[in-house]
Amino acid sequence: MKIATFNANSIRSRLGIILAWLDEQKPDILCVQETKAQDKDFPINEITSAGFNCVFKGQKSYNGVCIISPHKIENVEIGLDDEPKDESRIIKACVNGINIVNTYVPQGREMESEHFQYKLEWFKRLKKYFDSRFTPESSVIWLGDLNVAPEDIDVHDPVGLRGHVCFNEQVTAAMYDTMNWGFTDLFRLHNKDAGQYTFWDYRAFGSIKRNLGWRIDHIMATKPLAQKCTSSYVDKIPRTLPQPSDHTFLIAELRKE
């Protein structure tokens, strides 16, 4: 069982990359965030023509999430339970008996802003969401762009970046609190070294070449699934480049049984 997550920053402009990756990697599940397409503009025909099922929810210009799988996608739910539902930030489905919760957590903008408080609150609401549907003994994968780098080893400059909306004590506590409901970080389970990133801010000069990265995308699993996880790693496109890259797929592999 191969499960992956990818922040597309527009699924339409990354469709070629996604279809090539699906064809090559043949994952069981690919979750995408920041599809940036309204439902009427979502490239569903291209994806189904490639042999995949896909459920999605988007909005104009921003956000947007989807779940892609060659398998049957069942029990789809969109949005959080209370208002604002943020329908284009969370989509849930069941694939081969595994519950998949794909989230695009609000970025937060500035520490002092209401948007950051909203981000902290979002993690609390997500914990309730898990609590109302599952138990820690259920088979649940929670993955996506969580917009949090929890540890010093998850950013290129822990001193300079401390206090950023994606790297501070409060936001880490908020993420851990939701994780403590019953999730294990599958990537950290298999990788203890620093400097393993999933995101490079292209606004920073030469961020990719200089490897100014962040690990803000995650794949979490409840205990029963974490026990079956054999590996987790970041797949970088294009592969001709050294370590950092433009596009990163975070992958976790689970034993079938």
Add this chain to the structure above:
DNA sequence: ATGGTCGGCAACCGA
């Protein structure tokens, strides 16, 4: 270094 660059979408917003 308080900018930088993308993408959506049609003036700026968001990351």
